[in-house]
Every structure is written in structure tokens, then in C-alpha cells.
Amino acid sequence: MGSYAVFLRGINVGGINIKMAALRDALKGSGFPDAATLLASGNVVLSSSLDAAAVKQECEKCLRSAFGYEAWVVVLDARRVAQLVAACPYPDDDGSTHSYITLSSDTAVLDELEAAGAALDSHEQQRLGPEALAWLAPVGGTLESPFSKISAKAKFKASTTTRNLRTLIKVRDAAAALPASGATGK
Structure with missing residues (x-):
């Protein structure tokens, strides 16, 4: 049994509104009985005997x-x-x-986004792995930052999702608290 974090892209920001209780109930009804949501931006922790690719497939099908x-x-x-x-x-x-x-499951898209960010003057970023790119934005100016504007372009927006580090810390802590062994379900 493994513990997973599931990050939904594009909900509760521009058209697709999902209540976290409804999201939790849908996932529980799809074989993830310990699914828990964090904040209202589409962060879920759950445990499953499936591998990450299968959890992704099942979650997307459920949604x-x-x-x-x-x-x-x-x-x-x-x-x-x-x-x-x-x-x-x-x-x-x-x-x-x-x-x-x-975050992205498409390494090529993240490679392209990383290159676009690297071309910006005075933009701080660091690749953390094939699926993750860390970056900084000024307080109060995130959406207006040059990198944020690049990442909002359709070719990147369709296959990436961004979380602030504080949110990832909360997700890390919640995922670590899951009963990874002994849980039932998929």
C-alpha cells in the first residue's frame, strides 16, 4: 500500500468549481476510502495498492x-x-x-517551460526533477510576474499545475500521516 498526493489542475480558478467535500466523496466512492482534501485548490492525499500511474488514471476517470x-x-x-x-x-x-x-506529468512541457523561464532576466528558478520546477515570485505580484505570465500560456497551462511551497509542506505532512499499510481499497 502506498501513500500518494494527487494535484488537480484548473479547479476553483476559472470555470470548474468543485467543493472539496464532493471531491472527497467521489474519490471515496471510487475505491479510495481514505481520500482527504487539503485547502480548496485541488490537493488530495490517499493510499492505494495501485501504482502512481494507475492512481492517476482512476482519479481522472472518477473526476x-x-x-x-x-x-x-x-x-x-x-x-x-x-x-x-x-x-x-x-x-x-x-x-x-x-x-x-x-508540477507536470509531461517532462517535455516542463523542459520547455524551464527554458522559457531561464531566458527571463532576473528570474529565479531551479529544476527539482523531471516533474517539478521551483520558482520565486514577488509578494503581491505573482500573477503579474513574467514567469507566471509565461506559465499561463495554453501550451503550458494545459499540462502543469502550480502550488506554493507552504501548500506542498501541508500536503507532505498529510500524506505522511496516511496509514500506508493496512488501508483498504484500490
């Missing part, structure tokens, strides 16, 4: 069926979330900047 949209998620093993948090070179709480990690 499409329950909420009627073309769902896309990133699924990471709980240990990988902890590794990404530890590898992030930026602070989790700073008065002048916010630290973000952009």
Missing part, C-alpha cells in the same frame, strides 16, 4: 464521471513530495517573495 470535465491530475508518491519540499532552495515563508513549485 470526469463525477464532475463532467476533462480532468487532468499529477500524482506523486508521498516520499517524492517530501523530496521535492526538501530540495526546494527557496524559503517557505518570506516577506518579499513566494516560493512555488510547478
Whole structure:
């Protein structure tokens, strides 16, 4: 039995509104009885005997069926979330900047986004692995930051999802608390 973090892309920000209780209930009804949501931005922790690829497939199928949209998620093993948090070179709480990690299951898209970010003047970013890119934005100016504007382009937005480092720390802690052994379900 493994513990996983599931990150939904594009919910509760521009058209697709899902209540976290409904999301939790749908996933529980699809064979993930210990599914728990964190915050309202589409963060789920759950345990499963399936591998990460199968958890992704099952979650997307569940979301499409329950909420009627073309769902896309990133699924990471709980240990990988902890590794990404530890590898992030930026602070989790700073008065002048916010630290973000952009996640993707499509390495080629993240490669292209990384290159686009690297071409910006005075933009701080660091690749954390094939699925993650850490970056900084000024407090109060995240959406206006040049990198945020690049990452919002359709070719990147369709297959990436971004969380601030504080959120990933909460997800890491919640995933670590899951009963990875002895849980039932998929």
C-alpha cells in the first residue's frame, strides 16, 4: 500500500468549481476510502495498492464521471513530495517573495517551460526533477510576474499545475500521516 498526493489542475480558478467535500466523496466512492482534501485548490492525499500511474488514471476517470470535465491530475508518491519540499532552495515563508513549485506529468512541457523561464532576466528558478520546477515570485505580484505570465500560456497551462511551497509542506505532512499499510481499497 502506498501513500500518494494527487494535484488537480484548473479547479476553483476559472470555470470548474468543485467543493472539496464532493471531491472527497467521489474519490471515496471510487475505491479510495481514505481520500482527504487539503485547502480548496485541488490537493488530495490517499493510499492505494495501485501504482502512481494507475492512481492517476482512476482519479481522472472518477473526476470526469463525477464532475463532467476533462480532468487532468499529477500524482506523486508521498516520499517524492517530501523530496521535492526538501530540495526546494527557496524559503517557505518570506516577506518579499513566494516560493512555488510547478508540477507536470509531461517532462517535455516542463523542459520547455524551464527554458522559457531561464531566458527571463532576473528570474529565479531551479529544476527539482523531471516533474517539478521551483520558482520565486514577488509578494503581491505573482500573477503579474513574467514567469507566471509565461506559465499561463495554453501550451503550458494545459499540462502543469502550480502550488506554493507552504501548500506542498501541508500536503507532505498529510500524506505522511496516511496509514500506508493496512488501508483498504484500490
